[in-house]
Amino acid sequence: MSRSIFSSIIATERNWANPAWLCVLAGLLLSIIGIYAIDIGERTIAPATAADLAPVAAKQLIFLFVGLLAAGLLALPHERVIRFLAWPAMGVSIALLIFLLIPAVPSWIVTPRNGVRGWIDLGPIDLQPGEFAKIAFVLAAADYLRYRRTHREFLGLLPPALIAGVPIGLIFLQPDLGTAMLFVPSVFAMLLVAGARLKHLAIVVLAATLAAPMAYPFLKPYQQQRILGLIAQVRGDQHARDDMNYQAYTAQMLIGAGGTTGIPDAKSRAVIRFARLPERHNDMIFAVVVNRFGLLGGLAVAGLYMLWLAGALLSAALCKDPFGRLTIVGLSAFIAAQAAINIGMNVGVLPIVGLTLPFVSYGGSSMLVVWIMTGLTLSIALRPPPRMARPSFEFRD
């Protein structure tokens, strides 16, 4: 009996040779680059050993181990267990997101950062429910879409939109515009893969594009400034360089200074420290990496994301189970979109929104979540394909 319970929870049959290992490899390399870059931004002298790392970099190293542990644990259970957890996870996430917004919560539990009520203070680490909501959303949406075809009708897009809309709205209210926006590519990717009609989605995109300028007046002043700053910068207007666009200019300056192969460690540390790059171990870490390793470093980071994506999408393609396939696609969309947007704002082609660079940026929740994503991908990929499986989402029309 106990054996049967065990075997029903822990997957025993394994497909060890699977492409999801590429995700693990890419994630690991990106994380290591990130820890080094965090240290660059913190200290002026290169550490001799891991024990010499700057406190935040050391902390990030611990987060990496925690993340790896989480990923390993997630690879154990049967996919079915994960699916059972989808909706409870969604419920907890939404509850936490609501909890964040309750004004009565004392500020030692929810400390607004830059005006954003996005973190729950848990002592050594801060929990960012918005990050975990991503996973919960993907699992829930995948579970919802897995055997359906209603979403092939235009109105049938409403339920998945609602599943995405609740966390998006709650996160938007924090207000964390960047994280909220990330749900959009994910939901679209999942719908597309689940067989939603392109023209329906195109109509949605078109409507959203037309509606976007109307949303501008509802944005917070600082959000408006970010957009104005980008416009000013694109037009070559220099006057905002020292205030509105300072962060963007400094990041671009550091990227430009990196050259083809970067600048030596000690010099890079000095330059970054005294350029006073804001959020240098966080949102702007890509600028640090390129400053240190140059264009080649930038290419390497982009290549590692491609590697992660390739591993995940290959796993998705090989996965016959619709839930697994949708989950991987949803998670991949999060990682890909987040990386692209973050790099875009570092190089000055997108407005600066608070988004971390997956695996690389400092942050416990962020690290844990990307590794959970990697773990889920691996878990799904480790499942041997059922001997008799109906192909997912193959519709005639």
Place this chain on the structure above:
Amino acid sequence: MSKSTRATPARPGAITDRWALFVVVMMSLVLLGLVARVAQLQAAPPEGLVPFLSDRQSRADLPGRRGDVLDRRGRVLAATRFGVRVFVDPEEFAVKDKELNLERLARVLGQDREAVQAKVSAAMIANEKAKEQAQSTGEKPRLDRVIFLTPDVIDEATEQAVRDLRLRGVHLERREVRSVVGGPIAERLVGVVGFEGAGLTGAEARYDEKLQGEDGEFRFVRDSRGRPLWVPLGGVTPPSAGRDVRLSFDLEIQRILDEEVNRGVIDADAQGGRGVILDLATGEVLAMSDVRRTLPDVVEYDWLTVIPKDKGLGGPRYLTIKPDENASNPRNRVVEDVYEPGSTFKSFMWAAALEAGVVRLDEVFDTGGGRWTTPYGRPIADVVRRGTQNWREVLVNSSNIGMVKGTSRLTFEQMRNAVTKFGFGSRTGIGLGGETAGIVTPMSRWTKYTQTSVAIGHEVAVTPIQMVRAFAAVARGGELAGLLPDVTLLAKDPGATSEAGANGKITLLHRVLRADTAAATRETLRGVTHKMDENLKKATGEEGWRYELFGKSGTAEIPLGEPPKGKRRPRGSDGYFKGQYNSSFIAAGPFEQPKLVCLVIIDDPGPERIARKQHYGSWVAGPVVRRVMDRSLAYLGVPASAKPTGDGVGHEGD
């Protein structure tokens, strides 16, 4: 079955695969695009970013100290220290409290508040204009960002006071300051170092390459305030100091010469005086003196008056020393101004005639009682009137008639070659700026008249430095006798052990006379100084000189020189300041083993001297040379001459 037709695809997984591929390709393109943007930021950064990319890399020069200029005994003539100058960057200078800050700055610097404000404000306004203009043209504005408030370096206390003000936009520039010790003459010889640290005049220019230190370099990454924050490996190249240059000058002999020339000028109520001392063995210039006096009764020549030939003492006393074009950089008249040597020149022509074999030492010349007319009708007169004189006596008595008769036996070519062989008409190449070559009539215009004039030191223009060089050929004893030395500004003692003393070998130019001719000339010239010593004893009672000298006096009217621009020599003028003289004496000693040669020229002895007929070289310049030589030789530790002179012993032909 209908279920299976709905669900069974033609190609399993086709849609998903297509989407997966699409996503991968799109994502690749997006990431590549972003990386391309990275490349763009690096290869062709937007204009606004460019200053940020490059400006954070800075370079500072670490100035290498310039070597010292030393005298021949290692005493410092010019040394370098570092000082600071204050400048304001109007672009950085805080607009807030501008007036107050400028006032504080002006107070600390001890300057006029309004002057400082005007200076800075003018620059600020000019910069604003430049910015406006640049905005309309789209070019980068040229801003004036360095406004010096102190042209010279400030003292340390002021420097600290400026630092304590801690004003934004007020900077200190570290720079070399050259201090010259040893008085105005040393200043002129040593010369000036420009703001860029390069020698501009004098020895500083001549030996610039050696003196220049090598600047070091300091490369660093700076923060936004310009402070160095990171220095790359090998970013510091330490500066190296320049080498010291030891000049030939001897500060002590220089002091003696200055003192005595000054005394001579005042004694003679003259407008000025010049002196130069050469080491006979090495050709080193030991001292140079150029004294000028402002006299109330002296007037500038107007280039209109024809000065009457028999002007006598009644007429105006004209300024005979041309004023400097640039008062801050006065001429060194020892190398830059020519004069007519007069009788001092006879020594050379006398020796040339002897060398050519056209006269014998004991050959007797008919000097016609002091009056004679040349075959072509030019009257010649002597001061010492004799019926007959031998060739030795011709020189001792400075007989014009004898000199003209003797040298007329030389061909024009022989005569002119002798002049140029003695180094006249060509620069000595001593290396001081502005040296003139003097004037020797070209062969094509050499006439009988020239032959006569040159024999008695007229119709030639020479510099004092040329004179001592030529006289050295006569005066040098031993194996160097008759050889023209290469005059030099560098110390060249062969026994020097210090590094600074290794200035190369002594160089010789060429042979001018046979050694025996030189010896005969020396021997004869001894008589001249004997006479001079006697005169001196009579005039001032000075006697008991330690060293026996040999030399020659000369007195010549001062030429008008080149007229200034737009002026011409008036018609009927013979080109001389009539009744105004350059009285000179050139001598070497001690006779037994000549060591030094000294020339002193007294420019325009006063009318009183002329009235007493004591304006001649042997009266006004001779005693100066006498004193200078006696003191200098004693200072050098030269043993006194065996036969004290002044008693007429060894005085020949008189």
